[in-house]
Amino acid sequence: MSNKPIFVTRPNLPPLAEFIPYLEEIWENKQLTNNGPMHQQLEKALCKYLGVRYICLFNNGTIALQTAVQALELSGEVITTPYSFVATSHSLVLNGLKPVFVDIDPITLNLDPSKIEAAITPETTAIMPVHCYGNPCDVNAIEAIAKKHNLKVIYDAAHAFGVEDDQGSVLRHGDLSVLSFHATKVFNTFEGGAIICSSKEMKERIERLKNFGYENELTINTIGSNGKMSEVNAAFGLLQLNYMEKFLSGRSRVNSYYHKNLSSIDGITIVPSAGQKTSNYSYFPILIEDAYPLSRDELDELLKANNIIARRYFYPIISEFNVYKKNTFFVNHDTAVALNISHKVLCLPMYPELDESDLERIVGLIRSAA
Template identity: 60%
Template sequence: MKKKIYVTKPFLPPLEEFISRVEKIWESGHLTNGGPQHQALETALAEYLNVPHVSLFNNGTIALITALQALEISGEVITTPFSFVATSNALVWHKNTPVFVDIEPETLNLDPSCIEAAITPKTSAIMPVHCYGNPCDMKAIETIAEKHKIKVIYDAAHAFAVEDLHGSVLTRGDISALSFHATKVFNTFEGGALVCKTPEMKSRIDSLKNFGIEDELTVSIAGINGKMSEINAAMGLTQLGYIDGAIEDRGRVDAAYRTALNGIRGVKVLGKPNQTVSNFAYFPILIDDNYPVSRDELYQRLREQDIMSRRYFYPLIPEFPMFKDLPSAREENLPVATKMAKRILCLPIYPGLDDEDLKRIVDVIKSPAEKVVNQATTVAAE
């Protein structure tokens, strides 16, 4: 019986190193509320990512909601329909109205040419996503935001350690939000972070994630409990010592796919536009009309071979019940996103995915195309 191959698999550092850090937690008795592990991880991540300030959170969604609160975002927020639902859920939880605009066909990121027409007097922010780690057109987005005096919050859940020609993508906009969920390139079991530019903003974020507590007698703002525990921080510190190797191994898988899938009619391997440093978080392919079967049929064939690919992102966020009645959710408003959601398939990629499993995956993708070629050859011979 063949083993299942999942779309991703969390990287786990050596258990003995993690246990060593956990023992320090037992010795200190400090389990949460910004303990030594938490403080050490914030410092280490700011240095590793080359960013000014990092504030750790218990998960990426709470981090996004806190970013909205920190910047006092109200009313409408322009965002992408092509993302995990947490992006728009955070807006709804903060009582903002998502306004969806279409995406670019190459990067699958928010299309700057569609943004300005969606801005109204109620618009207070733009929340783009660096989809699959591909940097958004940040210059164009931020030029629009500056013109209209609105904020930019980047959902950078896919973009850990990603760089473009200007350095870390996390330093752009007003705030960037990261996810450290188990499925991400860098994980703390569950967790997240906000990256900001000034010590004043970090102080505000840190207060918001700790109930707004200022001191023993003072609660100055209505905060939330978004703190990362010492156990999660210990996992992050242990992970950080191995993250370069994990990303390098993801790059090996990425390169192997690109070689093996090259030339298969109807299969387009997406590039990595605007990236100078990639984290190889995802491996999306586009199935077009030249491929012998539909994307969904290929997805099913892979599942029948115990290969768990994912249709990231399908359905589109605007198709979910809580969003579908928004004026911006109409399909005709989102032609590129609608098309891409029906064609994109993300293949398994994670450190340790071996050559045998890669061959299993590629063989399933090649099979329908090879069958067509063989049939055509037979007809020609006759």
């Protein structure tokens, strides 16, 4: 049996030869950034593919998150989840806001709506949930709370590209939704990101904010950053879109294999979907329970010893990082569920090119330890 490295993910890379014509067109246009032809084409293509009205492309998802917060002119406190990648709360801190961490639902691992209202104070201006692993949050409950307390909602939808509920794209929920197009995501532009919004006025505001705040050549009325996506990144995104059906089909196959071969192992819990109509199979998280002979970390080490690199997404939870524990720029409510899950979760390798022999290696090791 092969002992080649199997990583937790691998970037989707269409044939290099098919990317060359895009580069040649960029060379012909001689425009590398600043809303060039490739940028405009990708915006239109993504709006159609995702079923959204407006999209603003960015150089990465973190700058997109920060700009989304700025675009809504938030202040004070924002309720969010500690069970996420650090960019979620970093985007708040970097805007001078205070993250307020509340617990997650033990099944979906998303922000628990039943815990939100107890954390609302006169300083609360928004909620920032995360569609964790691409599984949609309880958007109806969150919307009801936001309306009741006059709060904005920004969804960190970094994992949710192409995910749909019964009404269409989950990206249409909230005031804004933010995507990541990082190399490891289901859809990537090498590096990149986007903000989804529902009005022309908001799109224009976001476009100004990602271009230093320029209204026109001579006018700046607000402080903005440089979040523009390059033409090369946009071109790669256009090529990626041609292969999404193939990529998602491969991910679905891997997802099915894991479900079929892991669901009967005592002590292994597969994190369920959250009822979405269309999934993107962005991750495959399992929970290592007490009934399994090894701890999560012991299983992780066993896999690594056999050249299988899984990841403990998300461990530690954000509030456990030193930079948060040693400072007072956040509020931490009882997050016992998030803390418990973070010590049990393990994301298994997930990408379209995993073949049956790869999957047999991974599952075989998990079974052998059981």
